[in-house]
Amino acid sequence: MNITQQLINGLVLASGYACVAIGWTVLLGAARLVNFAHGQLYMLGAFVAWAVMDKAGLPYWGSIPVAVVAVGLLGAAMQRLMGRLMLEHNLTSLMIVTLGFGYVVQGGAARIFGGEPHSIRSPLARGSIRMGELWLSGQDLLVFAVTAVLFALVWFVLERTRVGATVRAVAEDPKLAQLFGIDASLVYLGVFVFEAATVAFAATVVAPHSPILTSMGFDEVILTFVVVVLGGVGSVLGTLVASLGLGLFTAFFGALVSPAYTTAAAFAVVLAVLVLRPAGLAAK
Amino acid sequence: MSQSARAAGRFASLAVLLALVYVMPRWLGGSALVYSTFVTVAIFSVMAYGTDMVLSYLGEVSLGHTIFWAGGGYVAALLATRSGANGWATAAAAVAVALALAVVLGLTTLRTREFVFSLVTYAAAVVAMEITFNWAALGGSDGIIGIPKLMLPLPGRALSGSSSAELWPVALALLVLTVAFIHRFRRSRLGLAALMVQMHPDLAAALGLDPRLVRLRVFVISAPVSALAGWLYAYQRAYVGPDMFESYFLVLMLTAAVLAGRRVLLGPVIGTALILLQQNYLSLGGDGDRIVLGLVLAGILIFWPQGLVGLWQLAARRRRAA
Numbered sequence: 136m137n138i139t140q141q142l143i144n145g146l147v148l149a150s151g152y153a154c155v156a157i158g159w160t161v162l163l164g165a166a167r168l169v170n171f172a173h174g175q176l177y178m179l180g181a182f183v184a185w186a187v188m189d190k191a192g193l194p195y196w197g198s199i200p201v202a203v204v205a206v207g208l209l210g211a212a213m214q215r216l217m218g219r220l221m222l223e224h225n226l227t228s229l230m231i232v233t234l235g236f237g238y239v240v241q242g243g244a245a246r247i248f249g250g251e252p253h254s255i256r257s258p259l260a261r262g263s264i265r266m267g268e269l270w271l272s273g274q275d276l277l278v279f280a281v282t283a284v285l286f287a288l289v290w291f292v293l294e295r296t297r298v299g300a301t302v303r304a305v306a307e308d309p310k311l312a313q314l315f316g317i318d319a320s321l322v323y324l325g326v327f328v329f330e331a332a333t334v335a336f337a338a339t340v341v342a343p344h345s346p347i348l349t350s351m352g353f354d355e356v357i358l359t360f361v362v363v364v365l366g367g368v369g370s371v372l373g374t375l376v377a378s379l380g381l382g383l384f385t386a387f388f389g390a391l392v393s394p395a396y397t398t399a400a401a402f403a404v405v406l407a408v409l410v411l412r413p414a415g416l417a418a419k
Numbered sequence: 420m421s422q423s424a425r426a427a428g429r430f431a432s433l434a435v436l437l438a439l440v441y442v443m444p445r446w447l448g449g450s451a452l453v454y455s456t457f458v459t460v461a462i463f464s465v466m467a468y469g470t471d472m473v474l475s476y477l478g479e480v481s482l483g484h485t486i487f488w489a490g491g492g493y494v495a496a497l498l499a500t501r502s503g504a505n506g507w508a509t510a511a512a513a514v515a516v517a518l519a520l521a522v523v524l525g526l527t528t529l530r531t532r533e534f535v536f537s538l539v540t541y542a543a544a545v546v547a548m549e550i551t552f553n554w555a556a557l558g559g560s561d562g563i564i565g566i567p568k569l570m571l572p573l574p575g576r577a578l579s580g581s582s583s584a585e586l587w588p589v590a591l592a593l594l595v596l597t598v599a600f601i602h603r604f605r606r607s608r609l610g611l612a613a614l615m616v617q618m619h620p621d622l623a624a625a626l627g628l629d630p631r632l633v634r635l636r637v638f639v640i641s642a643p644v645s646a647l648a649g650w651l652y653a654y655q656r657a658y659v660g661p662d663m664f665e666s667y668f669l670v671l672m673l674t675a676a677v678l679a680g681r682r683v684l685l686g687p688v689i690g691t692a693l694i695l696l697q698q699n700y701l702s703l704g705g706d707g708d709r710i711v712l713g714l715v716l717a718g719i720l721i722f723w724p725q726g727l728v729g730l731w732q733l734a735a736r737r738r739r740a741a
Contacts, residue, residue, distance in 0.1 A: 242709030
């Protein structure tokens with residue numbers, strides 16, 4: 136085993152996890168909301184990109200905005216339907232409703248795109264960068280760069296701008312925020328659309344790594360949830376750190392022990408952390 | 420009428436009702452599809468009751484009850500095929516294994532709530548699936564085939580069967596026992612404590628209830644319910660496999676629990692019956708049925724959070740007012 140190569144693999148995995156997780160982190164941290172259709176939105180983003188390239192003949196770069204806008208609009212529609220539950224902050228119902236929406240998206244996608252596996256042909260996936268024994272694809276670099284930029288942007292907006300302050304105010308107390316003239320339902324809409332759009336964006340850059348299936352859903356992104364819980368719910372920095380730890384863990388566990396049991400092993404780590412620190416690693 | 424006479428009357432009417440349900444599949448033609456629909460409704464309702472206990476009385480969404488459901492099925496399959504154990508032994512083992520798994524999962528999630536609880540229970544189910552899928556001793560991705568027919572020796576005679584028609588008495592008995600168990604639970608101190616912890620946490624604390632202990636105990640006793648459903652499902656299909664972890668069962672459990680209305684005693688049975696009627700007789704194909712099931716689940720909670728029973732009460736109030 137080449138340790139440097141596994142380090143690189145771990146970093147690539149980590150940036151993938153972080154990229155898929157950022158929407159959830161913002162949804163949870165900034166709005167205290169959940170979306171269990173996250174995995175299906177990821178799947179839908181990947182399939183829209185694939186269909187646009189394969190059927191409409193658009194290049195890879197052209198398919199990205201189409202997927203982001205399409206899934207973002209779906210997110211907006213979902214949010215409008217759930218508006219009342221969000222203002223009531225009925226998390227139990229929101230979890231179940233989004234699970235139901237996810238199931239609808241999965242069934243609908245299977246109807247539209249069929250049950251066959253496909254792959255998104257990114258021009259970067261074939262180009263590889265070699266440094267002696269080490270190996271890295273252009274797509275890996277793209278995921279890495281995209282994730283870095285995304286996290287920097289999110290951190291800046293949430294912590295340093297008026298928009299971020301508004302979002303945090305609504306998260307803290309929606310009723311009080313409304314007294315101060317903030318339209319809470321508009322903020323929820325914005326955050327929800329952001330979550331849907333970023334997961335579609337993440338899908339277009341991460342999914343070219345592996346075949347896509349309409350049945351991949353929750354399971355495909357389960358490690359992302361592990362990241363969100365480990366990082367301390369809603370903490371942007373915590374998500375980044377947890378992704379890094381989990382990516383390295385997965386790469387080394389897969390290489391040293393067994394690739395079949397990596398999810399199980401990662402989950403064992405999460406259980407240990409939850410027993411010791413129920414609020415996640417980032418909790419004060 | 421005296422109290423005991425009233426109780427006797429209620430018992431007699433329940434017995435008549437049960438007898439009617441028991442002969443209903445024969446009245447409806449007695450075909451294999453009718454029997455299989457009835458048995459499957461009974462099994463899936465029992466499975467849903469496990470999730471329903473956690474959802475209705477704790478207000479938490481367990482996404483991990485497929486572990487107990489599949490666990491019950493796998494225990495039955497392993498014991499029946501490898502050591503030829505009879506139905507009582509496999510059922511007892513299924514309950515024991517489910518209790519043990521639930522204690523472990525319950526203790527690890529003891530301090531988690533809401534979506535963290537849901538996520539961790541879901542992640543546990545994914546891991547359980549990964550292990551059964553990869554572990555050769557559990558049949559791996561092929562599962563375990565050739566489960567012998569269910570044998571339940573009773574004093575005097577033995578209940579046995581492998582076809583749905585033969586399993587119907589067992590399935591109905593399991594459903595009745597489950598409903599009776601839920602009925603007792605709702606009136607038990609634990610059931611009341613669970614509602615109090617969910618609805619009035621401050622009051623519960625003032626009464627000296629430990630919310631964590633209450634939640635743990637409800638979670639643990641809900642597990643064998645789903646496990647016994649999986650146990651019977653193994654005999655009905657004569658096969659168990661990693662497909663028992665599929666999200667279909669998860670979504671079905673939740674939909675059955677909310678469709679008729681939460682905290683309605685017969686809610687999960689009504690919900691399951693409606694869903695399976697659609698899937699067995701008005702099917703739109705696998706993906707179409709998925710869309711229907713998801714829309715029902717989301718639609719009920721968005722538009723009629725009280726479920727069909729709430730809708731019924733609303734209509735009745737409107738009629739009285741008019």
